[in-house]
Amino acid sequence: MRKVKIGELINSLVNEVEAIDASDRPQGEKTKKIKAAAIKYKNALFNDKRKFRGKSLEKRISANTFNAYMSRARKRFDDKLHHNFEKNVIKLSEKYPLYNEELSSWLSMPAASIRQNMSALQAKLKEIMPLAEDLSNIKIGAKNSDAKLAKLANKYPEWQFAISDLNSEDWKDKRDYLINYSNKVLRSWKT
Known part of the structure; x- marks a missing residue:
């Protein structure tokens, strides 16, 4: 079992993603860079087989610990919204004028509230x-x-x-x- 400095890893991932988001690259390139940063984070935790040649799982963290660390990292990104979120909400409010007011209110809500409201709206539409x-x-x-x-x-x-x-x-x-x-x-x- 090896020690992992999870706080440092998560902070470096968050900083890297924020730097990529702040850059003026095209969105497709940003997405590729963010995906590469996520893979680098996962490899640092568990998946990089080059570090563990022939020693299989001896020096790796357990699968449960890996899942817990991944959850910690995901939670740091809970309040991030998709880069097209605002455009999509405007399109939806034009498409469904009956819900224009409700959809427009999403623009000022935190991400967790938006997810709950979206589930309720989907149920209503179904x-x-x-x-x-x-x-x-x-x-x-x-x-x-x-x-x-x-x-x-x-x-x-x-x-x-x-x-x-x-x-x-x-x-x-x-x-x-x-x-x-x-x-x-x-x-x-x-x-």
Whole structure:
């Protein structure tokens, strides 16, 4: 078993990645350099077989220690966002105007909160598939449609705001908008 100065290794990795990010290289080159820095870090910990010729695992750290050290290094990068994050959020808010406000608020959130909100939004968008199917079985504008729509609003609380609009006098426009929106979401999930 060998001793590893993990703090120094992680700090040098973080400094190297920050220096690469701050440089004015093209993004593709930055990605290659960051990947090389990560491989160098992994080799320094465990993987470099040149250091251990013929001695297999005798002088290496254990696999559990390796995983713990890798987790420590990953945690140092938890608050880093993808370099195209801001552009992607703007594109998404244009693509899904219903969520424009929510998506725009992500730009000022910490990364951990963004991940949680993204999971919640994905779950909400996945609900639109069965909702669209249930809506196709309802004759909107008919006498008994109000009760069916109320049931549907209770079944899909995340979509209650859109379903309740279908009870209004201009329900045709609202229905068409919801159908177009659900089709757009369905297409985006398939791609």
